[in-house]
Amino acid sequence: MLMTIDGSSSEPLYVQIRDQIVAGIATGALEPGQSLPSVRALASDLGINLHTVNKAYAVLRDEGYVAMRGRAGAVIADPSTAASPGTEAAQAKMGDELFRLALAFRARGGTCAAFLEAAAAQADRAYGAAAAGIADGAGAAAEAPHPAAFAGGAPACIDSASDSPERKAQR
């Protein structure tokens, strides 16, 4: 599990760490039960302060991604087990973020199908990704494997788009 830090990013360091660990969990690079490096070790590896790593771990613990066992470091939590409280809150938050993105997409003149295409492309990127190295997202290229197949088969928002005739953009 290789991790890198971009000190010049506007993203807080502890968020960068959090995101990479979440990505690691998602791609299977980090499996439930596996131990994370100690705060001191990771801090020294990354060349940052241990409190920063500590905060990242605390956030991950609060979000239910890892369990802290004081004694023996932090371990990846099993998502199936315990279904940490706050899960549905987190899901609602993700829904709202998707909504915001969809609005921004539409405001840019993108069609609904194009948005779903983009979502499918990113989903493929996230779900197809093996445990290979995943950068922290700065300028990633987004190679969509086969988005067209998706856009063609999804009638979901053709309806919604057609039922808002007062919308005059897209021209």
Place this chain on the structure above:
Amino acid sequence: MLMTIDGSSSEPLYVQIRDQIVAGIATGALEPGQSLPSVRALASDLGINLHTVNKAYAVLRDEGYVAMRGRAGAVIADPSTAASPGTEAAQAKMGDELFRLALAFRARGGTCAAFLEAAAAQADRAYGAAAAGIADGAGAAAEAPHPAAFAGGAPACIDSASDSPERKAQR
């Protein structure tokens, strides 16, 4: 175009303004060529500082949503002609945000189909929405109209999903 400010939100005020204007553009409440209220007027309407509105407008300009015309105030940009420099950067950023969301979704144990279902639900919400009042996203309920239709017709991540077990076997 009614706008409201939630002073107790953790979202910066200028971001709240930006989001609502973007939502207005998306829903058609604000059309290309239309003038935004002057910085002074909006600031006084909302009871906030000039600088805050100014910053919101600057962000919208940088993102290519509006064009600033010195004396004449700000007007909504036409997305089709908007070859503004920030556009592709903004699009890449949206792709990355979708990617991050997909990763977080997967890390929580969600399937690819479920993610696309959620994306479709939010897309319906964003694209189906007329120019009615759209709150700034505080805990909206979403109510996906017909997500199942989407999940059924999307071959995009059936593949990714099906190669998930064999990924598990790789280790």
Place this chain on the structure above:
Amino acid sequence: MLMTIDGSSSEPLYVQIRDQIVAGIATGALEPGQSLPSVRALASDLGINLHTVNKAYAVLRDEGYVAMRGRAGAVIADPSTAASPGTEAAQAKMGDELFRLALAFRARGGTCAAFLEAAAAQADRAYGAAAAGIADGAGAAAEAPHPAAFAGGAPACIDSASDSPERKAQR
């Protein structure tokens, strides 16, 4: 809203602050919308580091008791509004704590009625308390107003007690 800190307590300082603010909210000494002192001001008043107060505020924010508005300090959240996510999680946690206390009470030889009496006494203390000074709990005297009335009218656990005949303690 007077606050005191006991540096010799085993309770972390930030928890002491949190508890007193929660107590203030409960008793009405702090009302929804009211501003809390700034981290710097409170820290200097209490003679502790601002980071400690900051942590207390962060915990209160995470628990949904207060809203942080970066710009203008922290304000008491309205419990009726928004019903912050994680509420049911917090309630489950409180239920488990009550369960643990009930078990400890029973292990000490206390009857079920006595436990409910104690709970009623403390409930009266918490709910009857006006906005008067409430110490941070070190050796409080627990003046139960009228616990007997309660114990007499509650048939709830007479049954439960009698239906566990294998229990041989209480003698």
Place this chain on the structure above:
Amino acid sequence: MLMTIDGSSSEPLYVQIRDQIVAGIATGALEPGQSLPSVRALASDLGINLHTVNKAYAVLRDEGYVAMRGRAGAVIADPSTAASPGTEAAQAKMGDELFRLALAFRARGGTCAAFLEAAAAQADRAYGAAAAGIADGAGAAAEAPHPAAFAGGAPACIDSASDSPERKAQR
């Protein structure tokens, strides 16, 4: 008396042991006079360090739950004869914990009756429980048997509840 340890819990190991022994005493699985396993035996059974079990026993002794008899190991104390010094301190502590819970409950907007209902539900859980396996409280569902009967018959906080509106008027 089966005991289990959750190494990934945030609860210290010695507290987990203490809680399970207290639960055992409460449910009758451990009776006054009965011997606890030796420190060595329990430590080896649980696969943890001697010191950890030792600390758990020391805490139980300090709280008056068990009596240490040098060579003969630890035996469950008889609650009726237990005039141990720590007893009243422990009882005061339990009262304070109830008070803190009641305050937190009220601060979240819960009524006094609801708090007593929750307490009654947990009391039923604790007092109704036979010597069956009692997990260490991770997300147990509770299922209050008949809380309504309790809330209806308790005049204790009807008073407090009814003076709540007039308290609001005082300001």
Place this chain on the structure above:
DNA sequence: GTGGTCTAGACCACT
């Protein structure tokens, strides 16, 4: 050895 807590001083974004 682990993470948790407290202190201290600095810079930054937002208003």
Place this chain on the structure above:
DNA sequence: GTGGTCTAGACCACA
């Protein structure tokens, strides 16, 4: 002016 973040160094509880 506010809180948020990062750094730095120290002590403590737990194992």
